[in-house]
Amino acid sequence: MGTLREFQARHDLSMEALCGRILDRHQATIRVKKPAVAVANLGRIIETTLDLANRKGFHSMSLRDLTERSGLSMGALYTYFDSKETLLLMILGQVTGVAEEVLQQAADVPADPAERLRWLLETHIYLTEVMHPWFVFAFMEAKAFPKTSRDMAVASELLTEGLIAGALLAGQETGQFVLEDATMTAALIKPLLQDWYIKRGKHRRRGLTPEDYVRQVIKFTERAVGRCCPLTGAG
Amino acid sequence: MGTLREFQARHDLSMEALCGRILDRHQATIRVKKPAVAVANLGRIIETTLDLANRKGFHSMSLRDLTERSGLSMGALYTYFDSKETLLLMILGQVTGVAEEVLQQAADVPADPAERLRWLLETHIYLTEVMHPWFVFAFMEAKAFPKTSRDMAVASELLTEGLIAGALLAGQETGQFVLEDATMTAALIKPLLQDWYIKRGKHRRRGLTPEDYVRQVIKFTERAVGRCCPLTGAG
DNA sequence: GACTATATAGTGAGCGCTCGCTCTTATTTT
DNA sequence: AAAATAAGAGCGAGCGCTCACTATATAGTC
Numbered sequence A, B: 001m002g003t004l005r006e007f008q009a010r011h012d013l014s015m016e017a018l019c020g021r022i023l024d025r026h027q028a029t030i031r032v033k034k035p036a037v038a039v040a041n042l043g044r045i046i047e048t049t050l051d052l053a054n055r056k057g058f059h060s061m062s063l064r065d066l067t068e069r070s071g072l073s074m075g076a077l078y079t080y081f082d083s084k085e086t087l088l089l090m091i092l093g094q095v096t097g098v099a100e101e102v103l104q105q106a107a108d109v110p111a112d113p114a115e116r117l118r119w120l121l122e123t124h125i126y127l128t129e130v131m132h133p134w135f136v137f138a139f140m141e142a143k144a145f146p147k148t149s150r151d152m153a154v155a156s157e158l159l160t161e162g163l164i165a166g167a168l169l170a171g172q173e174t175g176q177f178v179l180e181d182a183t184m185t186a187a188l189i190k191p192l193l194q195d196w197y198i199k200r201g202k203h204r205r206r207g208l209t210p211e212d213y214v215r216q217v218i219k220f221t222e223r224a225v226g227r228c229c230p231l232t233g234a235g
Numbered sequence C: 001g002a003c004t005a006t007a008t009a010g011t012g013a014g015c016g017c018t019c020g021c022t023c024t025t026a027t028t029t030t
Numbered sequence D: 001a002a003a004a005t006a007a008g009a010g011c012g013a014g015c016g017c018t019c020a021c022t023a024t025a026t027a028g029t030c
Helices: A004-010 A015-025 A035-056 A063-070 A084-103 A113-130 A132-144 A147-174 A182-198 A200-205 A210-225 B004-010 B015-025 B035-056 B063-070 B084-103 B113-130 B132-144 B147-174 B182-198 B200-205 B210-225
Strands: none
Touching (some): A004 A113, A015 A035, A015 A084, A035 A063, A035 A084, A035 B132, A084 A147, A113 A147, A113 A182, A132 A147, A132 B035, A132 B132, A147 A182, A147 B200, A182 A200, A182 A210, A200 B147, B084 B113, B084 B147, B113 B132, B113 B182, B182 B210
């Protein structure tokens, strides 16, 4: 099992890197020309938005709140997005984009089903740990998305589930896992991953580190899907 | 394992019954005198609120939306609550109240730990099935609650977890369950219960009935906490 | 049982205010 | 000097909420 640090070394998920990608994607909307300026201000805007929206909801966050807390003026904000909704979509798009990319980075995904399952659980938990406010935002505001974006969020959810189901099926064939229904089992595993970011406060209050949580989720899951009385650790 | 029907026969969770209790609790605020009238209109108000709020968020739901869809006028609404926030609190209070009551109904709770765990899982799933929009509302709007109410929601969450942890500990002593940390394990079981109402659409689309889901969650959980290679079903 | 008096329930235009957003003006950078 | 960026007052719309009012149900009187 890898550590959070190792995960972070593999993926640059700094605010700067993330905003760089947002800038690329939304060149059409963002009217600021100089990348350095744009990335810096986007960072301030998105950081503040995540903070305010996760505290009281995106809709309840007014753009005047956002100007005060970000230090940018009303007019300045509107050179970075053309509507409040676009701001929402920038964040959502980045979350689903990064999730897809990280969880399907072919070079990283182990071939062995049991290892792959462990890797998926670990990677998902670390990813949501590092981008915590982003994932909370996507989860909480999902219902308010316009139709197409809500579909995007659903698709992203089903992607993870599908990857887990794939590992379970493969493991079933090798005899490493014993289970009836891979899709259903994957659907039961997914909420364990989401709980890490949705109830993060509770887990933190109990002194749980991301590494602890990864270990616990892997153990719980492997007992639920593993062979009865495994002879040795690796199988 | 009981059925949803049996659960419903034991508990009257009709809109009428729920609104009757809300009326009792909020006599101080509700200015309508005749209980029959009050209960009927509260029912319309809350039904509409749950529908609108779960679709686009409580804050985004305007009271004008509510007047149109409920058929009551602006002024009429304000004889049932004194602010939009009070309306929110009425719903939240009822959710936490009913949850506490149903899950701790002493006469129903089995003594045997394994049975008790099964009963808790089943009862929680059926409760959230019957009061689905109420629980979605409480979950989604929790962050927007005023401090005291947010604490109420957290307490309610920890109550369920505590009851599960209690059953796990007891089962550990009798040798029915094998686990390291009852609190942590309960924390991993809780999200399985919540998933039933948070992702209800997905489960429904897959043709899952509440009874199916109860069965799956019980099986998954029991494998994760049970003794290795149980000799017979009942132990 | 018809008629009034009174209490209760319901109405909806309008209040003060804040919202998302625009646009002219000012400042900074090149 | 010109271009790029930031500023923030102002716009119409829509918000939560109030209040002077009407409609309806009930009680009391003869």
